[in-house]
Each structure stands twice: as structure tokens, then as C-alpha cells.
Amino acid sequence: MALCCMKELIEQAQKENRAVGAFSVGSMEMVLGAIQAAEEMDTPIILQIAQGRLKHSPLHLMAPMMVNAAKASKLPIAVHFDHGATYEVIKQALDFGFTSVMFDGSALPFEENIEKTRQIRELAGQYGAFCEAELGLVGGNEGGATHGVQCTNPDDAAVFCEKTGIRLLAVAIGNAHGNYPVSPKLRFDVLEELGKRVNIPFVLHGGSGITDEDFRHAIDLGIRKINIATASFDALVDYAREYVNSDKKQTYFGLNEAMVEGVCQNVKRHIRIFNNR
Secondary structure, three states: OOEEOHHHHHHHHHHHOOOEEEEEOOOHHHHHHHHHHHHHHOOOEEEEEEHHHOOOOOHHHHHHHHHHHHHHOOOOEEEEEEEEOOHHHHHHHHHHOOOEEEEOOOOOOHHHHHHHHHHHHHHHHHOOOEEEEEEOEOEEEEOOEEEOOEOOOHHHHHHHHHHHOOOOEEEOOOOEEOOOOOOOOOOHHHHHHHHHHOOOOEEEOOOOOOOHHHHHHHHHOOEEEEEEOHHHHHHHHHHHHHHHOOOOOOOHHHHHHHHHHHHHHHHHHHHHHHOOO
16 A cells, blocks of 8 residues: 655655655546656655635545555555645545645634644644645635735744644745746745744645746755646646647547646656756
8 A cells, every 4th residue: 555644755855855746636637647657757746636626626536536546556645635724624635534634724814824723733633644734825826716925924934833833834935826927936035034943844835837946946945845736737638639639539538548648747747856856
């Protein structure tokens, strides 16, 4: 059984100065493509789905598929519930066997974020699962919620981590969900200061569209988990469009293979960057 806790992958990445790719999925084809890429690259990954995506990809269907795919994999795969917004749905993910969860209270008042994050960390601990939280506002659109960027305050982060006991923090340094109209200007000065104040690994959300050089710089400054969603969704659509517009006879099975390949190639591309070699 290759299903593992994200904590193990993060700790190994810390030792090797690289980041673990956390790839969002929304269908069977995306799960198959991500696992295929991980196995071909011989690199463990994180499969994840955000609460905001459950309208199109119901948890009761996606969760068993993700967990069973991880168990059947040839190498360790963690299964993560991303941007959890409510205690009840996060608990459902844990009941399905997710090995880590994220509570996103970044839009809440500071003290409320602390209290609710602490509750989710304690809940996850009952399942032996790892817990991620977010401080500051990552911009763009995540599951329907759109807002601007508010960089993580290093002083607040020190207090937040001490009071919540969190061991993995998603930070806002100019990154944003969705497609960037132009390459973002990441605040590496903020990330460097966070590393001085908080001695835990960091997560970079909104990874789709960040340059290879900026990814590697962020890794050198303590980013250990990088989320990729939009790039995989776009790659699936691009490969499906190319297949549908081709002259070859079109079948469901051919379309299925095209979508799997699109996700696989995108995941492999990011794994190469995140391995920081």
C-alpha cells in the first residue's frame, strides 16, 4: 500500500532541498495522468482536491478513487483535501481516508483563523493526518472566491504558528490562483523574512504560470509544497481539443487517453522543476 501522509513527503523534501508537487484533480483521467507521471518520474506526489471544486467533482465519488489510486501506486502518494472551508466537509474527507487536510481561514479575522485552524489541526490529529493552514490572502480565484493579494505578515505568522501548533503554512507572497495575465513578481523578501521568524515548511499556492527560476528560488527559501491546478486543467482541455480536431477516428477511449496524457505531461514538467536539480 503506497498511500502515505503528506508529512513524510514534506520531511523528505526538506532534507533534499526540493518541493513536493501537489496536483489538483477533478476526474478519473486527471487521477490516472498524475499517478502515471509520478511513477514515470519515480517521484512521490500529492493528489488533492479543493472544497470549492466539489460542485463539479463530488467528494463521495472523487475521494474513494483518489485514495484507492494512491494505494495501488508503485510509490508513496499522499491524498490531500485543499482549501477546506467547513469542519463538516473536512471531517468527511478524513473519514474517506485523506491523509492531510487544509483549513483555509485566510479571509477570517486573525483570532478567528487561529481558533478554527487549531480545531481542524486537533481533528486531523485524531486521524493521524497532517494539517495545513493559510495566513495572508493568495489572490485570484479559488473555487468561486475571488480576492486580491495580501502578503503574509511575518510577525503575525510567528504568533499564528505558535498558537495553532500548525506545522505547514501556506503563504501569500504575490502568488495567485488561476492564470496570471503576466508573470507575477513574487515577494522573496517577505518569504525570506518568514523563514527567519517561523521554523516550519511553507506552501506556495497558485503555482500555475510561475517561472522555473522563481519556483527554484522559492524552494531555496523554504517552499516545500507547491500547488498546481489550473495548468493541469488547461493541459487536459488542450490535449482533448487537439484530439477532437484531429483527422483520426474519434472514440471515447481515444479522448480518454488524450486527457490522461495531457495531465501526465503537465505533471511531469512540474516535477522536473520542483526536484530542483
